[in-house]
Amino acid sequence: MNTSSANVRTMLRTYGKQLTNAKRLARFRQALGEAKALDGVDRQAKRRELVERIAREVIENLIVSSTPSPVVAAILGQIQEEFGHPFLFEYPVDGTDVIILRSTADGPQEVVGPERNRVMRRLWEITLSKVDDTML
Structure with missing residues (x-):
């Protein structure tokens, strides 16, 4: 089989272009995969x-x-169930931290x-859970 040097150069140039395109496509796919992974993390962080x-x-x-509201009623109901008595949460007029009152017979x-x-810690955990469950 006789091949001219021009044909060999053309064939090698074509293979070189294919190799360059394959490398470029591999880098693109890798970058796209990293972007998707990062996007999933970003979405989770934004949702949280x-x-x-x-x-x-x-x-x-x-x-x-x-x-x-129904969500607040569910939160308060769960707090009451866990601790065995209802709580009342109030903010004082002076604007300081919330006051927690326990309802007792006295x-x-x-x-x-x-x-x-x-x-307070349990209130926060339950509220996070309820809000997360009710969000789309």
Whole structure:
């Protein structure tokens, strides 16, 4: 088989172009895969941030409301079930931190110290869970 040097050069140039295109396509696919992985992480982070912001709003505003929404009623119901008695959350007029009152037979008693921390931590966890479950 006789081949001219021009044909060999043309064939080698064509293979070189195919190799260059294959490398470029591989880099593109790799970058696209990394972007998709990063996009998934970004979406999760944005969702978590949004859930936390809404949960904070629920705790700061709705939990002290006199007419609770179904979500707030579910949160308060779960807190009552876990601790065995209902709680009342109020903000004092001076704007300081929320006051937690426990309903007892003797009347409301303020929850303080480690128990207050446990109730607040559990309130936060339950609220995050409920908000996350109700979000699309």
